[in-house]
Amino acid sequence: MIYTTGTIAGNGSTITGTGTNFTAAGSLIRVGCTLIAFTNPVQVLQLTAVTSATALSVTPAISPAIAAGTKYAILLSDSLSVDGLAQDIAETFGMYQKYMGGFSDVMNGTGDVTITINGQAVTVPGQKSVAKKGANTDITSLGGLTTALSMGQGGTGAKDAPGARQTLGLGTAATANLTRSNADPETGRVMTVGDFGLGTEIPLSFVNANTVGISGFYSGPGVGGVNYFDPYSPIITLSRSITNKAQLQIEASGKMAVRGFFTTSNWSAWRQVYTDGNTTKASDGTLKAASPVVKVFANGKAETNDESEGVTVTHQGIGEYLIEGCMGLNADAAWGGIDGGFDIPTDRNKQPLIWLDYEVNEGGSVLVKTYHRTYPDAPVFARNVREGFAGGDPIDIPADQFVSVRVEMPQNSIWNLKMLADQKAAEEADRIEAQRVAEAKRIAAEKVQDEGEQSQS
Template identity: 45%
Template sequence: MSISPLFRWPNSVNHFITTELAAGDFIVATVGGVPYTLPVKTVTNNTALTLVSNFTGPTQSGSAWSAVPRLALNMVTAALVAQSAEALRGLNYDKQNWQQVFSGTGNITVRLPDQSEFSGPSWKYLSDNMATKSGGAVPVNQGGTGATDAAGSRKNLGLGSAAILDAGPDIGKVMTVGFNSVGIGSVNDAGVPPLGNYNRTDIPRGIYTGAPTAPGAPGSNGGAIALIMNGSYGFQLAKQNLYSALQYRECRAGAFGDWWTLYSSGNTTRASDGTLKAASPIVKLFADGSVETNEESQGVTVTRQAVGEYLIEGCIGLNADAAWGGIDGGFDIPTDRNKQPRIWLDYKVNADGSIVIKTYHRMHASAPEFARNRIGHTDANRTFTEIVADGEPVDIPADSFVSVRVEMPVNSIWNQKQKDILEAMEKAEYERQQETQP
């Protein structure tokens, strides 16, 4: 179909038709204020061409026109298709996401057009788990207090009267912990150094770590703990380390008394006669050679070598504690109901520190017949025959034991524990000092 007169050009520009247009290209012109994009079927010559379809616009001469190559328009179309597909894909994602938001039962994952994702609870989950108020209050089982006022809330939550009290040292306040309060607690929790003077009377009630060499301290390796009561009137309790005895002293009108040691099963031993003696380190020796040690004598072993002869190893001789009678008195032997010794005892300390204990039968010839401690049997004529003579080797009585106070080597279990404790305390104090330095 021939182009209308609208598309006939003056001879001065005719040569542009054949050079700028080809079949399949487009021309763009504005006619009557309306833009038209017209596809070209064939180019006849420099003054005429044929359109793919009839031009339905008005006729107008001398209009300006522009050539649009087919490739350029194809690229525009392809870009439009891609953008439309992306927009449609986004709409599909939105539809899927909204369906999850409305109908999901738990956590859902939302995917965006750029393929990024994030997770969270669905609206249905939030609705199902939303607290329901009753009388304006959220129930306790739904995370609320079950009340609309403070008093009711405390009651429902099981809070007592202390919940409405302030903290502090005054009457009617909750007792707190630390150096500047009246509660019981370590001063180190408040960043305060250990007690440097046990004789102070301005320390509030509490439990404090203290330097073992500070004025007024009981004096020992390790760090003491003091309980100060009521300033210048009260008492102090102190314990140097994990295994030491508990000590105490009183304070009256700012004057401290002497430290006194509290004895217990940890620092005493019950002798064979039932009396208590200061323990450390103690070995209980039985008739068959079995042994019972306390914490300080751990590692000691005993061997029964013959009748009435026992070898104690793992020690370095006898302890010279004066409370036991010095180095030659570190024994406690069984006695009868009249407090008469039932055996004789002799010993020898070997070069390696081991101890040989020898026990012998002991009679009391001057005592009444029932108290002479004779070992034998009576025949049918009621005649008594002794089978063990006085001074003859005999095992320790089966119903009793011999207590031996020994000296332990520096590498004993007990001494190693004490060393480890001291080193740990010194390390902790060093680290605390480092942390508190500006």
């Protein structure tokens, strides 16, 4: 075996190589090898030292000097002797030991490691300084990182929390905590659906309406509810402080009531709000409580409200109107009691234009009778004179007027049946909600128990 890579020059006892790698691992170039320089005449030299990849020391002295670019040959194995074989083996082991030492430094190093391979120095980072990769072995430390990772690299593109939130498009809610319960009164928290009854079809239920002071949308407890306008209806609480608040409750029928709690120790009574759902406009334009009310017109036409739906009126003759589908008159003190459930038309001086009488039949129908009414002692313009009719004669209700009759409705009326159905539906909804709450509590309790058992094990 010979080594002939590159060219040499020489003078004295030093050989200088060009394009050579005398120290390459496994090259077998070593002290004692023979170097033949192809000069004229040829010079035969023996290596006394391998100084570097491009330098050798030789003996005897070079004579004459070897010119640059001279070809050469180094005999790597002079013979197949035992001594030569031993030297080859020792050189090979030395090469592997050198490589293995370098590889060990690379695998265990925490900084840059330089190793020489075939005479070429290579610098690589120690593997302990390289971040781990792959599933479940993500980066655990980047102490030397000075540039923030972009979102595409798995970072936020920022070096601080405000910058990260801005890059991610997060608003101020990102720094706020969620409410701890659906009635958490602490300011600054972020509400979730269902808090204070918002965003849910089944709002919070009061345990006791008198104790609730937090603004929100609620519902009554249903059966057994006290201190409510209606224990089944939704209720709104508006609070300025624990001693300055108000509530508004609306029934399914549309009736509405309010009450307040202002610097006193108790709620005020519920005050019903009057609307066209619970009042009727009398023929003179005034409002009266109306529930249920039937308006009877001259030709027997009838107008009912929600609660009197189903009542019919028949014009049986002059001044006679039969009201059916009711159970007599409603004894409401606001209308004068049992005998005062009527409102009759008046003139511009508030004088009644007719007399009115009635009969309640055995089945509950009401026969209303109307009679002409005059005022002979009044000025001419106010005597209410009708041609062909004397005072007390049967007469129809004036064509441009009506008589309001407040009636009592049977239990099976359209309105009462609807209210009964609504109440049953509300009770069923309460039952389902109670079951849902109980089941949620059971699941939560089981979860706590399981977590406790796991922690003990």
